[in-house]
Amino acid sequence: MSEAKPVILKIGGSVITDKNGELAARTEVINRLAEETKKAGVKNLIVLHGGGSFGHPTAQKYGIKEGLRDDAQKIGFAETHHVMTVLNGLVMDALVWHDIPAFSVAPSCCVVTENGRIKSFEDTAVKTLLKMNFVPVLYGDAVFDEKLGFTVLSGDQLVAYLAKKLGASKIVIGVDTDGLYDTDPKVEKNAKLYTHLTLGELEKVKSKLGGSTVADVTGGMLGKISELASAVEHGIPVTMVNAAKLNRVYKALMGEKVEGTVIEKA
Amino acid sequence: MSEAKPVILKIGGSVITDKNGELAARTEVINRLAEETKKAGVKNLIVLHGGGSFGHPTAQKYGIKEGLRDDAQKIGFAETHHVMTVLNGLVMDALVWHDIPAFSVAPSCCVVTENGRIKSFEDTAVKTLLKMNFVPVLYGDAVFDEKLGFTVLSGDQLVAYLAKKLGASKIVIGVDTDGLYDTDPKVEKNAKLYTHLTLGELEKVKSKLGGSTVADVTGGMLGKISELASAVEHGIPVTMVNAAKLNRVYKALMGEKVEGTVIEKA
Secondary structure, eight states, X not given: OOSSXXXXXXXXXXXXXXXXXXXXXXXXXXXXXXXXXXXXXXXXXXXXXXXXXXXXXXXXXXXXXXXXXXXXXXXXXXXXXXXXXXXXXXXXXXXXXXXXXXXXOOHHHHEEEETTEEEEEOOHHHHHHHHTTOEEEEEOEEEEETTTEEEXXXXXXXXXXXXXXXXXXXXEEEESSSSXXXXXXXXXXXXXXXXXXXXXXXXXXXXXXXXXXXXXXXXXXHHHHHHHHHHHHTTOOEEEEETTSTTHHHHHHHTOXXXXXXXXXX | OOSSOOEEXXXXXXXXXXXXXXXXXXXXXXXXXXXXXXHHOOTTEEEEEOOHHHHHHHHHHHTXXXXXXXXXXXXXXXXXXXXXXXXXXXXXXXXXXXXXXXXXXXXXXXXXEETTEEEEEOOHHHHHHHHTTOEEEEEOEEEEETTTXXXXXXXXXXXXXXXXXXXXXEEEEEESSSSXXXXXXXXXXXXXXXXXXEHHHHHHHHTTOOOOSSOOTTOHHHHHXXXXXXXXXXXXXXXXXXXXXXXXHHHHHHTOOOSSEEEEOO
């Protein structure tokens, strides 16, 4: 790797897909985010994305997260990975089209979990890509699990893991709300946006956060925050912005002032 | 792995794409081959495919095989891998649709070459897939090279490598001719088909074989035969059949009598 520490950008599945649809990609959003990423031109960038209406419904239908209990699930495991590679293909299309030397790394090929937690990560590909100034692109995926046979690995767990392992300078999380609220802003009109939280404050507001409103086999907002907190503990700040709105991701990548939630250790 | 030794099926890029086109997939052929594969129901199957009009033109345009000499090639390296994942996606679609628990393993994530030859292969994913009765699917890909920076890894080199490493019982190669001829059957009307060759006989006919007629950055028929010969040396028989013709691949997988070329050690 060159001197600059990696910056990790994670785009939620609810941003790049319509979670109420089925295999419903928002290609115009994917395209705009590729444009913002190109414009920011961040060095040592790693991009991750979630599964939205590609990975989640299939994983849920076959109970992939809970592990292998029945041979009939096997086609579901294969299908979950496959639909994720299809969504990833659309993301890659947009990035490469915008002249970003993006290179996909399938988590199922290099991660093994144990009871749903990353146990080993064969990181040669990601490290080589960074060293050569490529942009590694990963995603939430169906992966092998030493205890469960297989499971679903969330993009958020992977973000926190990679951030710690590679010593990231910051994490930008693109979601479909303006940041972290004290209650679900899609349900509660008076939901209050947190603009800055320390890790201590985050712990206190965690109890207020419920699961997400639609199918998300990887735990919704509460799961997201719990994963990211472990990176913040290691001193890596997290900026959560609305990736559905123009230039929020761009500004967050550039370190400019932007509407959203910043979570820092202290 | 269960007791049965792996069987490796490689489908050439000239079969599943139109090599004279650009990104021109033959989805009806891909679909039929998935059907034949399902019907054969071979245990411990590994599927590989070539790049055809997806991988080759892009790799050639940017000189990817020759390695990194210029930063402008980087987008070409990214693009070569990307278009291969697109072709692979079409193959995966067909396999999963036919209820085959197929799971793609991107070679770029687990292979590192040195001057174009496989130096290391992180085989956890492939071995775990076989053990759990999945069908690993790999393909010719743009990969990292310790000396060249990057290069193109042919599906054929990967076939021979995996066959030797995993102790395959046989290799079935699907091409767009009826087998191995003494001269190019697409040019010479009187080309003679070899139905059976020992390794010794193969060496003698090798000198007669030229490169393929259209763009193939991985060496055409001569390159293919040279790669496969190393597996035959290890006692693994190769059956080369016309995958463009109905049931040839099916019969070869089943071990039935089929028009084609069988290459054996002695």
